[in-house]
Amino acid sequence: MWGSPPGVKRTVNFITSILAVVSKDVRSELRTRYAMNALLMFVVTSVATILFALRDDDVSTEVLSGMFWVVIFFTAMSGLSRIFISEEERGTTMTLQLVASPSVVYLGKLIFNAGLTLALSSAVTLLYLIAFPAFIIKSMEIFTITIFLGSLGFAAAATIIAAIIAKASTKGTLYPVLSFPILIPLLMTVMKSTARALDGELFTAALGEFQVLVSYLMIMVAGSYLLFDYVWKE
Amino acid sequence: MNSISITVNGVAKDFNRRTIFKDISFSLSSPGSMAITGKNGAGKSTLSKILAGLVSATRGSIAYSIDGRPMGIEEFKHHIGFVSPYLNLYDEFTAIENLKILSRIRTVSHTNDERIRDMLLLVGLWNRRDDIVGTFSSGMKQRLKYTFALLHTPPVLILDEPTSNLDDEGMEIVKHIMQEQLKSNILVIATNNREEAHGCTQQLHVGPLPHVGISSGG
Numbered sequence: 001m002w003g004s005p006p007g008v009k010r011t012v013n014f015i016t017s018i019l020a021v022v023s024k025d026v027r028s029e030l031r032t033r034y035a036m037n038a039l040l041m042f043v044v045t046s047v048a049t050i051l052f053a054l055r056d057d058d059v060s061t062e063v064l065s066g067m068f069w070v071v072i073f074f075t076a077m078s079g080l081s082r083i084f085i086s087e088e089e090r091g092t093t094m095t096l097q098l099v100a101s102p103s104v105v106y107l108g109k110l111i112f113n114a115g116l117t118l119a120l121s122s123a124v125t126l127l128y129l130i131a132f133p134a135f136i137i138k139s140m141e142i143f144t145i146t147i148f149l150g151s152l153g154f155a156a157a158a159t160i161i162a163a164i165i166a167k168a169s170t171k172g173t174l175y176p177v178l179s180f181p182i183l184i185p186l187l188m189t190v191m192k193s194t195a196r197a198l199d200g201e202l203f204t205a206a207l208g209e210f211q212v213l214v215s216y217l218m219i220m221v222a223g224s225y226l227l228f229d230y231v232w233k234e
Numbered sequence: 235m236n237s238i239s240i241t242v243n244g245v246a247k248d249f250n251r252r253t254i255f256k257d258i259s260f261s262l263s264s265p266g267s268m269a270i271t272g273k274n275g276a277g278k279s280t281l282s283k284i285l286a287g288l289v290s291a292t293r294g295s296i297a298y299s300i301d302g303r304p305m306g307i308e309e310f311k312h313h314i315g316f317v318s319p320y321l322n323l324y325d326e327f328t329a330i331e332n333l334k335i336l337s338r339i340r341t342v343s344h345t346n347d348e349r350i351r352d353m354l355l356l357v358g359l360w361n362r363r364d365d366i367v368g369t370f371s372s373g374m375k376q377r378l379k380y381t382f383a384l385l386h387t388p389p390v391l392i393l394d395e396p397t398s399n400l401d402d403e404g405m406e407i408v409k410h411i412m413q414e415q416l417k418s419n420i421l422v423i424a425t426n427n428r429e430e431a432h433g434c435t436q437q438l439h440v441g442p443l444p445h446v447g448i449s450s451g452g
Contacts (some may be wrong), residue, residue, distance in 0.1 A: 094283075
């Protein structure tokens with residue numbers, strides 16, 4: 001029987017290896033709840049605090065979308081950094097370095113973080129819909145695309161920052177400090193786009209924001225992919 | 235049988251502004267072995283990590299080849315087995331889960347259940363295969379590291395403090411593993427144990443500068 005060409009075999013191995021890293025992280029997360037508990041607690045407490053603060057106030061869609069992304073930003077900051085810090089704390093970084101190339105580790109961790117951020121955004125959306133009567137999504141297309149691209153952008157930025165700070169001694173404080181300037185363009189864009197979705201604007205009105213989000217995602221993933229090799233190796 | 239060679243040329247490592255070691259050069263071909271000796275803090279572990287491609291050298295280069303074909307470290311890593319006190323397996327998984335998960339990430343085609351069973355039997359952990367690694371003693375964890383290191387039958391085995399945390403039985407197992415490796419492959423050990431070091435064909439003393447040298451042993 002004919003064997004597969006070496007290039008195809010290498011690509012299959014590369015993808016298999018990435019998926020094995022994702023599967024390892026999912027199973028590890030389900031057992032340890034390193035990130036999940038932190039994320040859940042943060043989402044519930046922050047949404048409850050905002051709910052008590054606003055009560056029956058009539059708030060604009062801009063404020064609501066701002067509050068919405070503030071919750072996602074801080075929750076993501078508290079949970080997504082665990083992806084590399086937990087490896088570093090458990091002393092398993094070296095084990096992973098031995099079995100996988102830096103690009104495999106980066107892409108595996110990115111996919112895991114993207115999944116986690118998408119789940120987080122969906123959970124926050126659900127909570128907002130229940131807790132705030134004024135939070136009505138009038139343009140579902142704009143909202144869905146914003147959540148999708150925004151979450152991926154968050155995950156892309158958070159993954160590389162997590163890899164950088166995992167090697168630092170002041171992990172906890174460094175993460176939000178380093179993340180904020182990098183995430184400003186993303187935050188401003190998703191807040192504006194979410195406000196458009198709540199106002200029920202036409203899909204074409206948000207195209208500019210989508211272009212920014214796609215560009216941000218591409219730059220972040222490409223830059224991180226190139227940088228990760230240097231960050232990952234001691 | 236594959237012919238493996240590792241050539242180290244003028245390797246140096248600095249941490250911040252402090253030079254740990256410099257001008258380290260040697261070459262190793264299969265079958266061959268080297269003991270890296272030196273005081274605590276001399277850089278034995280760092281040098282073994284550099285050889286395994288886990289840490290970059292500040293200066294110098296390392297060339298790896300199999301059957302005369304040069305290889306980059308990322309490709310060559312699949313031919314290295316590494317055991318070190320700094321290397322940990324996942325506490326939340328069982329022994330067998332750890333080995334299966336890591337083999338899957340490594341995508342080594344010839345690692346099957348039978349090989350995992352043989353390796354766990356070799357180190358005396360088969361009966362504890364379904365126990366969470368977090369519940370293992372430090373000696374059992376060290377034994378498990380050997381199964382992880384040997385699972386893909388690597389032609390190059392790098393051992394940093396090979397017998398740390400092991401009981402007499404564990405030390406005998408390691409001795410057997412080292413003897414098997416010496417038959418046709420490459421063995422590198424970083425140790426302060428004279429008995430372990432004398433079993434190697436070459437010895438490299440990494441010490442406070444300028445006492446860095448290489449000599450042949452028994």
